[in-house]
Amino acid sequence: MPRSKSARRRVGMPRLPPQGWSTALAGANFPTMAEVRDLPRHPGESVTVSGWIDALRVHGRVAFLALRDGTGLVQGVVVRSEVPEGLWALARSLTQESSVELTGVVRPDERAPGGHEIAVSELALVGRSEEYPIQPKEHGVEFLLDRRHLWLRSSRQRAGLRVRAEVEQAIHDFFYERDFVRVDTPILTGAIGESAGTLFETDYFGQSAYLAQTGQLYLEAACPAFRKVYCFGPTFRAEKSKTRRHLTEFWMVEPEVAFADSDDNMELQEEFVCHLVRRALERCGDELATLGRDTAALEAVRPPFPRISYTEAVERLRESGSEIEWGRDLGATEESAVSSWFDRPVFVYNYPAGAKAFYMKENPEDPRTVLCNDLLAPEGYGEIIGGSQREDDLERVVARIRADDLPEEAYGWYLDLRRFGTFPHSGFGLGLERTVSWISGRPHVRELVPFPRLLNRLTP
């Protein structure tokens, strides 16, 4: 019979016999709480697992309950002739996504998904699910995004978000191992950023505040304190972009290094991106398989990455028929043409000053250009990094702020950094969702963030 209350109380008390049982009963066959991923190590043992009904197949005298517990998937088998009639009735009345606790002996079986299953001897319903809307079949994007809070449970979504979590951890590990100090930059800011027009504005006790679109300027301030710093958090762009590569709220990791020039910067980026890809290959093999990712393309991501200057790129593009003119920024068409020349990420460096942000350092060898780079991911995934050496000359920064028509008064403290011990420094920003969508092979960034914020979408 279902154990109701005593069963539920034991959730969250892993591997301990319940209070009140005599030690004589805590013998070899007493069920222990277990996580599904550990079951292969417990053949022949009686275990209790808790989770959600992922799928349900009920026959006349046998029922299969596919249980998902967050660590894995296991099939519970209920044989009508071997359990009390009440347990059978409960099993066949279960619905997709009902939460349950089930107990039984773990046994290997070739026919079971994953190679082992649980012969169910006890079953408790924890929470019933009524008409779960997401079926194991095709759905439209709008339907799924409206139910994102439920869609998270689906296998490909779980896989993609696990890859994201692994990449996030790899980011922190990479910088921690290299003695970078994590500096948390503000999300609420005054009128400061890369350019106006794409800022989210909010009321701040009667004055305007803006959601940060980069932490870079604050990182530059922290650089003289710690030499090597990085920030990693959400950033906001009020761009009305409706493409597979845009979110209005996305996560960006931005390192900043004192006394590093543009070449040092690209070397760091190369090492960093290789580290993230390698980590996903090492730790997310199952997830990448679930996503159907061709890992051979990821294995090719090794140093050195090809480097091509903006000027060379324009020349090669024009040779192959493009009408791009020197001085114009590379558009999506040009970028994908350039990345198609290579099997791994490619740096395009030293763009025309007019196409880039005010803080980038003028190239002393060609003042029409600035010392900067984009990193384009292969396979059509586009730009994942933008980086540059920063302008450390006070007069030149001021001139660029005025030329770009930015609110000069907002940049007062930023200019101080050029007044009190200015220094060469470089950094970059890597877009997390774009990187994870590339690594996991998903076409759209909206699936690689738990709750995407898109144009016209603020819920769930």
Added chain:
RNA sequence: UCCCGCGUAGCUCAGCUGGUAGAGCAGACGGCUGUUAACCGUCGGGUCGCAGGUUCGAGUCCUGCCGCGGGAGCCA
């Protein structure tokens, strides 16, 4: 903001040159001892996005609006 495409059952879709609404899945009920998105049978389920127009007659043709998707620009 601009360009292209799509709105039909809870979901995914079909519906021809205009003639009055269909399938699969999901749900309910019944059957089945090994399923892997199980299978078989029965049943319920519709303001064809909204408004107007053409026509004897509009899911179908025309106009406008709304919503969604893809792309451009901009960016990570």
